[in-house]
Amino acid sequence: MELFKAENITKAYAHHVALKGVSIEVKEQSIFGLLGPNGAGKTSLIRIINQITGPDEGQLFFNGERLNAKHVEQIGYLPEERGLYKKMKVGEQAMYLARLKGLSQADAKKKLKYWFERFEIQAWWNKKVEELSKGMAQKVQFIVTILHEPKLLILDEPFSGFDPINTNIIKEEILKLRDAGATIIFSTHNMGSVEELCDHIALINNSEKILDGPVKQVRKDFKKNVFEIEFKGEMLMFTNALGHQFELIDHSKEDGLTTARVKLTKELQPNDLLQSVMPAVQVHSLNEVIPSMNDIFIQAVNERKNLN
């Protein structure tokens, strides 16, 4: 069951088209990665989901209903361009932002107390924002985003400004939120975190969606029947053994152990590779090379470029 659905969203500005017939479906209680190079149209789509701007064409659904103003309170948004009132005290400001999302005074206070304790930042309550470091301010901002327990969380580059330790804390919190029932749309350039966190991705390039699917499936689809084989023995013997059936991509040697990447033609199996090379060298391991999200991202975007 999808919590959020966008159908054929088109949005044009005076000088350019930001989105061209983009559709996405976000399953309930999943993490959806919204990827794409700078200027692809991600922010435009996110702003439309947040009802900051409206689409020229297309429809949006939240929980089966047409997206409308009352859904604002069930959405939490951490924009990429974010900040807080510098001169305002942390606690006062967190209360203000929480109440703008529809929480009552008492509720906001109770929840803030809980999160401030959980992140061990109670001491910041009466500090002004300008006294905080960037990472500290980001933590406050994160709390404010998730405080009203939104059904849909939209996080645009949530890790920027965090050190590795805090990045991990936030990562864990995001996973906990999902396990507790939240649905998350996650936009980032950090492909490592996409592999770690996302269940599903969509790749937007040049205002169009060029790739969409569960992370596992996408990575599988991009497999090219390449295997990495580790062995002990002469490289020359190994190359001879490969013959013409296999294509050697590259190889390297470290501590007497050679690692080679070999591409198999479609009809061949890893077993065929093993049979060919076993007489010549001592095989230590054989693994299929699964492309990283980073590779997929670059490949998909470049393929598009070549098409045009």
Add this chain to the structure above:
Amino acid sequence: MGKIGLIIKREYLTRVKKRSFIIMTLLGPLLMGSIAIVPAWLAMQNEEVQEVIVVDESYVFIGGLQETESLKFFYKPGVSRQEAKEALLEDKYNALLYIPANILSSNAVVLEYKKNPGVSTVYQIEKGIEDKLIEYKFKKSGIEKEWLDNTKKQSQITMDTQKINQAGKGKTDKTLVSTGVGMFAGILIYIFIFLYGAQVMRGVIEEKTSRIVEVIISSVKPFQLMMGKITGVAMVGLTQFLLWVMLTFLVITAVMSAFGGSAVTPMKKGTPMEEIMGVQSQAQPSPMDEITSTAPDKLLDNLFGHISIPTILLSFIFYFIGGYLLYGAFFAAIGAAVDNEADTQQFMLPITIPLIFSFVMAQFVINNPEGPVAFWLSVIPFTSPVIMMVRLPFGVPLPELLLSMGVLIAGFVFTTWLAGKVYRVGILMYGKKPTYRELWKWLFYRG
């Protein structure tokens, strides 16, 4: 409380709690008071005494020029101009007045000085010579100066200017007080619009540069944020104004009771306008002498005559809010269009021009408060807040007042709508300085 209420509350409280607000609120009445008192006080301080050598070759003026505390003449009969000049350079004297023998036909004298004695001294000397010359010429032609003075005194008339309304009932017109009250209220509106309009603009820029704006407009509509800010700042302005009125009243009461109890009673109806009266009494002593000579409890009646203080106060609040809303929306739109305060200059011009224009036109309107120029300027919403306040003390027919107020309301609804469109697009635009053409395009962006 609705979301817009939350925004108003934040905008209001963060400003009212600021140290600068508290200081301005306390210093405001003192500043206004000192604007009235300091020039008068300075005028009373005697400048240094000017000592002038007089070389009078006509021998008409010897000993006859009017002296004052700060102007003394030293007559040197028989001394040549050259010798006197040397005396001027070597001695304590400040200036040398040379009157040639043919003064009666030439009407020309020369004043030589080491240091410029100032306009008023030069004027005093000139006037003294003129007076003496007239007296001399009268005597020569056989007219007694006393006879002339008496005739003048006996021929003096007083004119009571009265405005006649439909019922034919005449009211005594106190043009002088009306002028003062009108100008003061007009200037105050002008200052308030700029002061609080700029606060709105700075607030919007702050939200934009601190990048909080996108967080907020994911919870509320940009228009709500803009209106919340404008309303919050308006309430700050009203608070400050009301506190000023109260503090001024307190200060005046305190001063009055220090000078003796009787004058306190009429001041109960007090407004900051008393200060204007103070200024006038310095500039134009004669009508004020007349007023102050009447019993103190009649003072206000006499002064304000047909000017209704509640009407003026209420209209002031209306035109302040109306004018502020009209321009405030533009200030907000400018704040949204730019990235920092330095870039606001180019867009400020279209706002400042009508305001400064109405300020300049106020002087013409004062001279003819019921003419067509006055009428149109007090109906057009861009000038009406200042001009109508200037006109009000002279009496404005109710239909005209209502027309002006109605047009102003329509005006600010329109400008707010217009500015809202620019604002909505502008707050999410970073990086480049927009041109007027781009602002124009923003007006037509869809949702």
